[in-house]
Amino acid sequence: MNRGRPRTFDPDLVLENAMQLFWSRGYEATSLQDLLQATGLSKSSLYESFGNKQNLFEAAFTRYFDSRAELMLASLAEAESPMIFIRDCLLSVLDDARQSQPRGCMLVNVANEFSTGEPAVQALVETATRRMRQVFEQAFAQAQVRGELSRQRSPADLALYMHCAMSGLRTQTKSALSRKDLLTVIEQIMASWS
Template structure:
């Protein structure tokens, strides 16, 4: 029985390239031709391996938030102080702000593009938000346990606030908020935790 030609591409690299493209352009503005060029796949290979455009998008978006949440957790585990990790997260928006065309946060971009119009994407947006908030919650638990911050609010409440602040900052990088203005906001947020 002929099983066809074996795959001669790296699926992880394909997903990474697709993710970067969707992150930069969004779902609607990314054409099938754009995806073929970015991944180096033929149309038939793309469909055989990843299904349709939306299926590839869902897989790439999941790769984004699972990878980011894992990286954040590793950074938290490496941080001596939980508030150091929180500041590092806030400062990460400056990297995006220094790009010629800031991308913002892929999660925020996807939430804005789809809103709740697509149930499958909406479920992924909720799952991604939970993943990020869980890491922030762990950070605030540690900060309270070590006495870095007071326990007047629950770690879950602080994590939700932090998630909203991060989303707002990432959105503002796309709207052109200056480096100095971003730093001012970060300093104000960090003063809130002290």
């Protein structure tokens, strides 16, 4: 029985390149030809390995939020304090704002592009959102234990607020809000924890 040729590509590199492309352009604006060029796959390899464009997109998006959650957890573990970690997360939007064409947050971009129109993607958006909020919740809980933050509000509520604030800031970087204005908002958010 002919089993076909073995894979001659690195699946991690393919997903990384696809993720970067979808993050920059979005799902609809990314053509199959764009994907073939970015990943180095042939059309047959793409279909054999991923099934179709949407399956590749879903795998690339999953890679995005898995890697971001891992990076955030590592940053929290290495941070001088949980509240410094929170401040650094907020300040990270300034890195994107320095780009000539800010990409924003892939999670926010995907949520905006798909809304609730595609159930499989909506489920991934919900999973990604939950994972990000869990990291923030952990940070706020640690901050409360260390006495850096009042125990009056639940870490889950603070994480929800933080996630919404980050989403808004990431969106505003794409609409070219000035660095000065972004810093003003970040200062207001930080002041709200007191």
